[in-house]
Amino acid sequence: MTAVPREKTAQLDAIEQSGWGQPFRFLQPHNVAFWVYVLGVGGGTLTMLRYYGPGAQFYTPALAGGVVLFGLYLVPWLLVLRHHNRFTAQPAGLLAAGFVWGGVAATFWIALPANSALLSIWTKIGGTSFAADWAAGLTAPINEEFAKALGLVLLIGLAPRLVRSAYDGFIIGAFIGLGFQVFEDVLYVYNGATQLYGVDQLGSSLRVFIVRGAAGIVSHALFSAIFCAGLMWVLGRTRGERNVLRGVLTMLMAMLFHFAWDDMGGLSNGGVWAGVLPFLLAAIELAALFYVLRHAAGHERTWIRELLTPELATGAIDPPLLDAVSGLRKDRKKYRKHLHSRRKAGQLMEAASDLAQELARANGTDSPGVDHARSELLRLRASAGTP
Numbered sequence: 001m002t003a004v005p006r007e008k009t010a011q012l013d014a015i016e017q018s019g020w021g022q023p024f025r026f027l028q029p030h031n032v033a034f035w036v037y038v039l040g041v042g043g044g045t046l047t048m049l050r051y052y053g054p055g056a057q058f059y060t061p062a063l064a065g066g067v068v069l070f071g072l073y074l075v076p077w078l079l080v081l082r083h084h085n086r087f088t089a090q091p092a093g094l095l096a097a098g099f100v101w102g103g104v105a106a107t108f109w110i111a112l113p114a115n116s117a118l119l120s121i122w123t124k125i126g127g128t129s130f131a132a133d134w135a136a137g138l139t140a141p142i143n144e145e146f147a148k149a150l151g152l153v154l155l156i157g158l159a160p161r162l163v164r165s166a167y168d169g170f171i172i173g174a175f176i177g178l179g180f181q182v183f184e185d186v187l188y189v190y191n192g193a194t195q196l197y198g199v200d201q202l203g204s205s206l207r208v209f210i211v212r213g214a215a216g217i218v219s220h221a222l223f224s225a226i227f228c229a230g231l232m233w234v235l236g237r238t239r240g241e242r243n244v245l246r247g248v249l250t251m252l253m254a255m256l257f258h259f260a261w262d263d264m265g266g267l268s269n270g271g272v273w274a275g276v277l278p279f280l281l282a283a284i285e286l287a288a289l290f291y292v293l294r295h296a297a298g299h300e301r302t303w304i305r306e307l308l309t310p311e312l313a314t315g316a317i318d319p320p321l322l323d324a325v326s327g328l329r330k331d332r333k334k335y336r337k338h339l340h341s342r343r344k345a346g347q348l349m350e351a352a353s354d355l356a357q358e359l360a361r362a363n364g365t366d367s368p369g370v371d372h373a374r375s376e377l378l379r380l381r382a383s384a385g386t387p
Helices: 006-018 032-055 060-084 092-158 166-195 201-218 220-235 244-262 264-268 273-296 298-312 319-326 329-339 342-361 368-384
Strands: none
Touching: 006 298, 006 342, 032 092, 032 166, 060 166, 060 201, 092 166, 092 220, 092 244, 092 264, 166 201, 166 220, 166 273, 166 298, 201 220, 201 244, 201 273, 220 244, 220 273, 244 264, 244 273, 264 273, 273 298, 298 319, 298 342, 319 329, 319 342, 329 342, 342 368
């Protein structure tokens, strides 16, 4: 009986643990999660049509402006998220399902009616002044974060082998939050036009786009990425990753950020902090985001390293490239300096990721896809002059 090399065993274990290479199948009529997802998106669609329906014809310029502007706003977001979806990358269909849940179900099926109900309760409890200062921050972090996270739970039900790690939760949560953010921003455009009784609809759309677009850098996509990474730490769906305390604290941190952003006026009390607090809060949120991202990606970096290590023997991968593709930002920066070319380093790292993806799809065996990705990587390395 031939012994399996340790590197090959680790590679197969990484493929099994990560679920990378598994296809995503949305249509699952025998899966309860599928029908809950359909119910949520269907209910959200009906609520959205009822909300926009009565004034859709009169406010068409505002709606069209909002859709176009925030549609364009999506482009840089998708490029950034594609860059961060570079380890055990999630299928586009799964990410699209998360985006739709966040935009339609979480926004219109859950958050819109739940927020309206809870906001009225805070008004009755504390009065209009209290509600104006604090009701939004006491309402949205609860209703909206759990509404978005429900999408992640349903995607676990639809793709249990694909959604495994805190990093998966981070990336999927970002897409769910981005969907919520974009659909909510269009809703703000519509509401802004109705408040002005249809006057200067395109100008109103542009103003909302500038304000909401700038704030969106540290808004729902960030909240949900952090919250869903925390939820995955609580669930502990991959070996050795469960950390309930870290997960709960991470989820609470996302809710605290959401609270602070929604109740900025109450926190600053109209004083000198009113102009400083948004920038201070944004800096803290971004620092927390990258901290969570770094820790969430730990298992992913290990998996892709184990997946590609056997390729050292084929010559397709060399140690510096392996360090770069499975490492941190400092490792990628070091590799770019090693090649004296940012462009060539980027091409090689992307080609190595493509090879890893093909290896995962082939379950660690040779296949036409693996052979092609390996030969392409060898060609790029030869052209870059790497040994």
